[in-house]
Amino acid sequence: MSATCDEAAEQVTRQLGFDCHDVSAVVSVHNPFDLASWTMPVLELLIIGGAVFALVHALRRFREGDPINLALWFAPLVYLFVTEPPLYFPEWFGLDKQFGFIFAHNIFTVQFMWDRLPLYIIAIYPALTQLSYELVRVLGVFRRGALAGSIAVAFVCQVFYEVFDQLGPQLKWWAWNDGNQDVNHPALASVPMNSMVLFASVSFGVMTWLVVRLCGPSTGSGDGTGGEPRRGWSLTWRIALAGVLAPPAMSLFGIPSSIFGGDTPNVAAQAWVLGIELGLIWLAGAWIIVSHLRSGAGAEPTTPFARVYPALYLVVMAGLWIGALPAFLDAKDGITSDGTPIGSGLYTIACFAGAVAVLAALVASARPAVRVSAG
Template sequence: MSVACGPDADAVTRGLGFDCHDVAPVVSVRFPWTLAHWTMPLLELLVVGGAVFALVHAVRRYRAGDPVNLALWWASLVYLFVTEPPLYFPEWFGLDRLYGFIFAHNRFTVQFMADRLPLYIVAFYPAFSQLAYELVRSLGGFRGRGPLAGSVAVAFVCQVFYEVFDQLGPRLKWWAWNPGNRIVNHPALASVPMTSMLLFASVSFGALTYLVVRLAGGSRRGPSPALRTVVAGVLTPPTMAIAGIPSSLFDGNSTAQAWVLGVELALVWLAGGWILGTNRAERPPQSAFVRVYPAVYLGGLAVFWLAADDGGPAGSVPYALACFAAAGLVLVALYRKARVPAPG
């Protein structure tokens, strides 16, 4: 299959400072200090380091008898490889008329698939899914409320931790959305499509967590753990399509779609916040990962926000501040009632 670089892709990538016709089809590597913005190699270090830290933690949990963390780490990658290629190359899958060209990443140190997929994005899925799951698990969300409510809380935690990143990326030209795409990228909150905010930043990770907990954390009978992990990753994208049905009923009416998506986002905040805020279950001992990485991630994003210039389209600063505040409260709750840390 040829590398597609149509007019929309050409315009978006040129806005980021490179030519999508001049790319390596499989993998490209460049020096970190040659990247377009000084935050980019630091972002890579923050996310790739987090994925490695998450894997070490997941292996320790597995050896201690809990397979969920490791299954979630790998299921996140399955979900990545199911969902990302159609987003980058919809014409390969006959989806170009349905989705159109959606967005392009800037050039990072290591890039795959014709410079469409940075290594740090590959790492982001397992790092971020582990961040959200471990926060909710450590706050007793799964022990006290069960898999479904715990996964709703994960969707909320993902929303507030992810959107401090999502609202910033276009501003620093880490990636750029295609403004001409009226199918997927509108309605938007400032420069960020609301469908991405809801379906990717909350629904997908909440659904992935629920599927992994139910499939990989349940009975040992039946299919192998590896197969269950793959099934969980593969079944996650359809849940996003289901959650997108309410807004799709108003295709062509951006105002109505914005209201529907806004109500759904509000429900994620209300339900997730209530689940975490009212949970009184006994908390498990905290791991080194949950005590360190969420705070490092949030602190790193705060530094990037303070250093943000007027490069690309701005995200919503008020919404990002609200997410910072909510994420900070989650960390306060974590540290305020900290138990004696576990070895892992």
């Protein structure tokens, strides 16, 4: 076995249709029309295009005096490069006994790091962070403070991310190592609940709170408004610090379920704990947004990114789900005829409903962008 492809990794990648021994150490480029599924280049366009759109929007906000969007574009990349290598190669960091092999991505158009890291995965960090933050910011929720806004971001990220997360294993976008009992169980259908709670919500909420508190104005309210905007080195080191602090802060929320871990984990108890945490994210996030809307405090001026990208994301994901629906409905015991595991249909519907509700609230409270004319 090679240093980057142990027995578990070899088994999972062969299920995806490639051999992890035959990979490029730095970067590889593949024909987008010759991937495992027609959905894969569509997904890449959606996510990479969203990251570019998010960067353009963040730079515009930065020029207007608000560095938070730009900080939330780069901080997730710092977070990515802190967390992803240990997940792909735990043995390199002495974590193979604690975590073991967790999952593998399939081969997409552009791959890095022994073909473990697709370009679109790099892009999804700033794209989804920006999507969640911008929706909550434009709704005006951050007027209630950094903590309330960040909890709302955790909820919004959950509902948008899980419509993607529950579909990926079925379409071979990635595969979880089902034999990893310590990390990948308990699971909701094909998706580990640790990932649903800690990654899809807590990490983005914590990162948002750190960025708003660290990268907000040098004087002001502490919610990203008022005061003198940060620039240069003062902003740069704060972005890096937010990205580095997010993983250990996120891990604190994993402690309750880890109490029931150990050599003989109580998976049922862990599922209850994680389920309660997930429910609290829904309840707290939805309550914050609804109570803000009912307060009549109003929204911020809408932006092209907030108007376009979240809706486009949902439309494309709905199209991908429609394409996958026949195999999903024909699955036996949670496995399609292609041998891939399906996600939770009921939870996906709930997430679609939650995401649509957030967009409806955005439309209902929309204010036109303020245009400043010269002279």
